[in-house]
Amino acid sequence: SYELTQPPSVSVSPGQTARITCSGDALPKQYAYWYQQKPGQAPVQVIYKDSERPSGIPERFSGSSSGTTVTLTISGVQAEDEADYYCQSADSSGTYVFGTGTKVTVL
Amino acid sequence: QVQLVQSGAEVKKPGASVKVSCKASGNTFISYDINWVRQATGQGHEWMGWMNPNSGNTGYARKFQGRVTMTRNTSISTAYMELSSLRSEDTAVYYCATGATDAFAIWGQGTMVTVSS
Numbered sequence: 001s002y003e004l005t006q007p008p009s010v011s012v013s014p015g016q017t018a019r020i021t022c023s024g025d026a027l028p029k030q031y032a033y034w035y036q037q038k039p040g041q042a043p044v045q046v047i048y049k050d051s052e053r054p055s056g057i058p059e060r061f062s063g064s065s066s067g068t069t070v071t072l073t074i075s076g077v078q079a080e081d082e083a084d085y086y087c088q089s090a091d092s093s094g095t096y097v098f099g100t101g102t103k104v105t106v107l
Numbered sequence: 108q109v110q111l112v113q114s115g116a117e118v119k120k121p122g123a124s125v126k127v128s129c130k131a132s133g134n135t136f137i138s139y140d141i142n143w144v145r146q147a148t149g150q151g152h153e154w155m156g157w158m159n160p161n162s163g164n165t166g167y168a169r170k171f172q173g174r175v176t177m178t179r180n181t182s183i184s185t186a187y188m189e190l191s192s193l194r195s196e197d198t199a200v201y202y203c204a205t206g207a208t209d210a211f212a213i214w215g216q217g218t219m220v221t222v223s224s
Binding site for chain 1: 151
């Protein structure tokens with residue numbers, strides 16, 4: 001089955017930049033989406049269609065795509081950004097798939 | 108903007124069924140597909156399937172075909188997900204989600220389903 005692979009964890013100091021990658025063979029042909037999830041809460045979409053930011057999401061969140069890898073970048077990380085982040089896309093048949101998740105720790 | 112409110116936590120015995128509801132606010136219920144996703148504790152997200160509230164058409168992930176049924180009641184703007192033949196591995200938080208631009212723009216608050224004898 002199709003998989004989206006993310007690093008398990010990323011650590012970053014406040015004010016620095018966090019980059020989270022997501023790799024998958026179908027990413028050149030399918031949009032990627034990113035979600036932030038804090039403990040005990042539902043996911044919140046922070047990026048859609050590779051690089052678009054939903055209304056209300058801070059500008060420090062951005063997304064990019066290159067070949068089979070998409071990247072979520074958090075510039076000027078704040079303590080409130082500590083959370084799990086998941087990418088999501090679809091395989092060639094249209095089945096939705098979520099990434100393995102990355103825990104962002106703000107030091 | 109639409110909001111999704113789900114039913115409360117459930118505890119079920121192995122072999123039983125569970126039916127989770129997802130009520131949409133506003134007048135957009137029939138406009139966008141409702142998707143269901145589950146997340147076991149400490150695990151990632153698993154997409155279960157979709158339903159078009161206007162037509163009632165559904166599509167289920169291969170893993171859940173034969174065990175999941177997604178329905179709706181348009182008069183009360185509510186979607187339902189029923190999972191049968193429950194086993195311990197089905198213990199998870201179940202979410203509904205929807206959106207105008209994509210499938211998971213807006214999420215419900217989640218419903219904890221515990222399967223235990």
